[in-house]
Amino acid sequence: MKLTHGSSTGCSAFPCNTTQDGRGPTFVGVTCSSSRVVSLVLSNKGLTGTISPNLSLCRNLGILDLSQNSLTGTLPSTLGMLSYLMTLNVSHNQISGPIPAEIANCSYLHELDLEQNRFSGELPAALATLQKLQTFDVSHNNLEGPIPTGLSNTSDGRPRFNASSFEGNPGLYGFPLPYAKGHNLSILAIVGIGLGSGFLSLIVSFTAVCIWLRVTEQRLAAEEGKISQLVPEYD
Known part of the structure; x- marks a missing residue:
């Protein structure tokens, strides 16, 4: 039929x-x-x-x-x-x-x-x-x-x-x-990317802080040198 x-x-x-x-x-x-x-x-x-x-x-x-x-x-x-x-x-x-x-x-x-x-x-x-x-x-x-x-x-x-x-x-x-295995891997990959991005951000932030502290230290040292030149020396 x-x-x-x-x-x-x-x-x-x-x-x-x-x-x-x-x-x-x-x-x-x-x-x-x-x-x-x-x-x-x-x-x-x-x-x-x-x-x-x-x-x-x-x-x-x-x-x-x-x-x-x-x-x-x-x-x-x-x-x-x-x-x-x-x-x-x-x-x-x-x-x-x-x-x-x-x-x-x-x-x-x-x-x-x-x-x-x-x-x-x-x-x-x-x-x-x-x-x-x-x-x-x-x-x-x-x-x-x-x-x-x-x-x-x-x-x-x-x-x-x-x-x-x-x-x-x-x-x-x-x-x-x-969840299929493939999709589990996708989720793990997403988590890994998130963690990796967070770690990278942490490194960038730490580096920025170190540079800021170094620049601040140099500026303070320069200012201290100027002040020492202005202060008269006494015997």
Whole structure:
């Protein structure tokens, strides 16, 4: 089975056609309400190909589960147009490219599961604005850069998602992930530079004080010599 770029007819009539006995849609994994697709669950169906950006035409879609297939290509940014989307699960595929920041437009999103793919680039900071997000997993991808603060902590400082949501991305760093060796070295280097700079400043300051004392001593000696010349000698 393939999931590729299809027609732009939308998700209203055709997918929700009922059988002759009126028992519901003829498509496996499709749930409709008022002739509109509200759920598309095709987990572990042997799907190949790419995710069509035309899925954005399913404007009433609340659940999109395409996990555990063999999908490739990128995650369409047009999915950000699904304003009622509550679940987006494309885990365990071969999807690559960046995570679209437009996903943050799905303000009702409760679950975002992108684990076990080939996503790369940085985590969009906009994802931290998803206030209803309860399940979040981007583990085991090729992500890099810092973890946005809003995804690691809540506004009152409590942890939002634990380390298992981010692990398996060698280039990703920041709380709640433990510090990698490379980043530990960076911190040590920063501390070393700070200490070195402080020591250098101390040497410069000490040298300046020594020069000032020497100049002052010479000036005082010169003044004492002038005074001694003015004082008459008595036998």
